[in-house]
Amino acid sequence: MAHDWIDISQPLTNDIAHWPEDAPFSYSLTVAKKDSGSVNIGQVTTSVHTGTHVDAPFHFDDNGQTIDQLDVNLYVGEAMVIDVSHVDEVTVETLANFSFDGIKRVLLKTSHPNDPTQFPEKIPTLDPRIANLLAEKGVKLLGVNMPSVDALDSKDLATHHALYKNGINILENLMLDKIDQGNYELIALPLAIEGSDGSPVRAVLRPL
Template sequence: MTKWIDISQRLTNDMACWPGDTPFSFSLTYSKEQTGSVNIGQMTASLHTGTHVDAPFHYDDNGKTIDQLDINRYIGRAVVIDVSHVEKITANVLQEFDLDGVKRLLLHTSLPNNPKRFPDTMPILDPDTAPYLKEKGVILIGVDMPSVDPADSKNIETHQALYKHGINILENIMLDHVQTGTYELIALPLSIDGADGSPVRAVIRPIKESGNLYD
């Protein structure tokens, strides 16, 4: 049986976080020696730590929270494409690929996977990709970057464009070790009441193009 491939960042106390955001921290609250039976850990973190899903509430006060999202969008057939040859990903760039029938699109960009360093610059995902992806039927886009917008963006135009066109967002996936092709994806967010996002354990496994996997 084909093995699952982990494309999520491991949560570590020395991982990079968004500048100014709450860093990830894990520690033992009580040891087995203290309780006499079990170790009990605790963690603190931003909901946008590592590999994570954005909920519309992240950028729209009236948007759906993470617990209100359709989980089916995060499970199913996904296609990985390599756009590492460009620093600005536009609709014209995406037209180089056959995206007919693709519902979940994962972009391998030129940004090297390095969870312990927040990048100084990131490739640009142009807002004009949103209407094109909508036209193709894409409902989820994943990127191997901390955000679909530049770190210094205040208008977050790409977030807003994807939202307007009904496309959910998965960020900070790890694709340096992944070949292009068609996969089964599972990247479920936690059901956190009222939350603006959630870390996920994102995994994929290759499937044949002719496979009859659910959408």
């Protein structure tokens, strides 16, 4: 029997948390059926970094690829969820004992609680050196259940840059509270927004 897909995306609501300096998410009707006689038509305004989203390298590198230039195959396929909720900082030592046999996508379940309506004051940190380890293991995508792979007040974005240098793409704000450690099939496709530094995604998992 095939397993059902599990939604691990933050729902995009008008009270979803956003980066303090960023555009909030808003959905509203531009045209109502009662007025048009035939249809409701909605509009969305948002930062591309609100909710569950992919960072394109252009987000932190003027010469980096934009979201429409990224290989869609990165965001579909087998993924490993690793529970690192017992540590405040994810280091090489934290990940050293895991076997990544042929796994190209790793999702880190940190101690950060998933409350999409609250922007956190502090999040667990990722040591930039994990990028080298993950790259050696053949990992191409790192997902986290937090708004960022760097500290919220970081200006140098050391972990973003370390991952990028190692050819590892970034998926943020996953909802992993109810997901057990293990291997899954992942679909987390970004929209092909021309020239964009990121994109919201609908991320889903299915146990293997």
